[in-house]
Amino acid sequence: MISDSGERNAAWVSQFLASRRSTRDFLPTPVPQEILDQILTDALTAPSWSNTRPFKIAVATSEVKERISNEFLSRWGVLSKIMRKGIRNKLRLIFTRYGLPTSNRSIIKPYAAELKPRAQRVGKELYELFGVKRGDREARDKQWGKNYSFFGAPVEMFIYIHKSLHLYAASDAGLMMENLMLSAHGYGLGTCAQGAVNIWDDVVRREFEIPKDYRLLCGLAIGYPSGSPVNSFKANRIGIDELLFKPKES
Numbered sequence: 407m408i409s410d411s412g413e414r415n416a417a418w419v420s421q422f423l424a425s426r427r428s429t430r431d432f433l434p435t436p437v438p439q440e441i442l443d444q445i446l447t448d449a450l451t452a453p454s455w456s457n458t459r460p461f462k463i464a465v466a467t468s469e470v471k472e473r474i475s476n477e478f479l480s481r482w483g484v485l486s487k488i489m490r491k492g493i494r495n496k497l498r499l500i501f502t503r504y505g506l507p508t509s510n511r512s513i514i515k516p517y518a519a520e521l522k523p524r525a526q527r528v529g530k531e532l533y534e535l536f537g538v539k540r541g542d543r544e545a546r547d548k549q550w551g552k553n554y555s556f557f558g559a560p561v562e563m564f565i566y567i568h569k570s571l572h573l574y575a576a577s578d579a580g581l582m583m584e585n586l587m588l589s590a591h592g593y594g595l596g597t598c599a600q601g602a603v604n605i606w607d608d609v610v611r612r613e614f615e616i617p618k619d620y621r622l623l624c625g626l627a628i629g630y631p632s633g634s635p636v637n638s639f640k641a642n643r644i645g646i647d648e649l650l651f652k653p654k655e656s
């Protein structure tokens with residue numbers, strides 16, 4: 407940040423970055439269109455591979471958002487129940503197919519051993535805060551299901567990437583999303599990226615003109631945070647020691 411005196415206030419920037427946290431309980435208060443436009447404009451100041459901007463966003467509000475949410479909740483109701491119950495129910499799901507993922511299945515794949523403890527830690531700490539007891543699959547699924555009402559957010563964005571650029575499209579979208587989330591944070595808005603929604607892309611396609619070349623990367627809930635303690639959750643940060651590869655010993 408450049409202060410009035412023209413000095414770079416690096417400490418303020420570090421503090422601002424550290425103060426952004428995922429919001430998982432929103433007020434229904436609408437987000438003014440001019441603020442949405444500004445944060446989208448800020449999103450586009452991110453760097454991009456050959457300036458291609460290989461992503462597009464479907465912005466769902468009001469009835470469109472409600473229709474998508476209702477279908478997600480209905481599918482989640484079927485999928486979560488059947489995954490908890492016996493083999494016969496699982497076979498029924500395979501037969502009827504309703505509720506099965508129709509797109510990106512990465513969220514239902516197991517984590518690699520190296521990454522699993524981090525995911526387990528955030529899951530455990532979050533569910534403790536939500537009051538979900540260990541092993542209570544039903545309560546856990548109910549909590550996860552809140553993803554499908556977008557945690558009550560008035561705006562849900564669906565981020566799509568152009569398939570031709572593979573990894574770089576996802577990386578560009580990530581850079582763009584972080585700009586968007588930080589800009590939203592600056593306006594007092596909360597955000598939560600949502601991989602949870604990327605399993606039923608067909609539901610989003612019913613509402614928006616989305617060419618085949620675009621793949622759903624994830625959702626992004628945006629709105630004003632409620633005072634719920636859930637929004638004070640501080641996910642662990644790994645240290646830079648874990649970030650860096652060790653140099654080879656000579």
Ligand SMILES: Cc1cc2nc3c(=O)[nH]c(=O)nc-3n(C[C@H](O)[C@H](O)[C@H](O)COP(=O)(O)O)c2cc1C
Pocket residue numbers: 426427428430528553598599600601602603624639640641
């Ligand atoms: C691509 C992506 C997908 C995510 N998907 C979900 C999700 O489906 N549901 C959820 O509650 N949080 C989701 N998150 C939020 C992460 O859990 C969160 O960013 C992480 O625990 C760090 O916490 P912080 O954002 O508060 O710093 C996602 C984050 C990213 C970047």
